[in-house]
Amino acid sequence: MGYFVKLNEQGIVQEAVSTSGQPEGFMRVVVDQPSDGEIQTPVPVTLYELSNMMLVEGILVSRPKSPQPYSSDGKIIVPPCSEGTAINVFDQTGQEVMATIIAETDDHEEAFEFIDPGTYRVEVEAPFPHVPTFAEVIIE
Incomplete structure (x- = not known):
């Protein structure tokens, strides 16, 4: 093999x-x-x-990884990313796309705060050839 x-x-x-x-x-x-x-x-x-x-x-x-988002105190933080990076926010519980953001400049950062109970996921996909990354947070 x-x-x-x-x-x-x-x-x-x-x-x-x-x-x-x-x-x-x-x-x-x-x-x-x-x-x-x-x-x-x-x-x-x-x-x-x-x-x-x-x-x-x-x-x-x-292949290089996209910037790794991380969860902190019910928030998901997206560290600085390059122009053209796609950031997608999902409500896993409600099965809906909450936001899609395309970074228009280098060093673009985001912070998402979730207050309603549920599971949320933020995916970050920098321009090719980067590999996408994600983070999830559960709000109870």
Whole structure:
């Protein structure tokens, strides 16, 4: 068994699989020096980690994460993020989108305070190639 990846034109992992034979169009993932049909990661990774990687100077590395929101005293704080970052606020209990904000400048910050009982989620997605992040808070 081994891990195999298919990259798109920008070098982003499009598909990652674990199988005994090399699927057509995929490259084997190795930690050692790669040979033909292989691609290197600096350390052993899981299949999930592979799905969020990109090729940089011939080596698969983790894509950068969007700024990580965090909860504090019933609020969710979004730290400074870059222009074009999407911030989505969801009421998980009521199953509704409460807000969608696109950062118009760099260093954009937000703080959301929730007073009604429920579960709330804030997702942050910086421009490509960043991986989205999220935080949840439960108000009782």
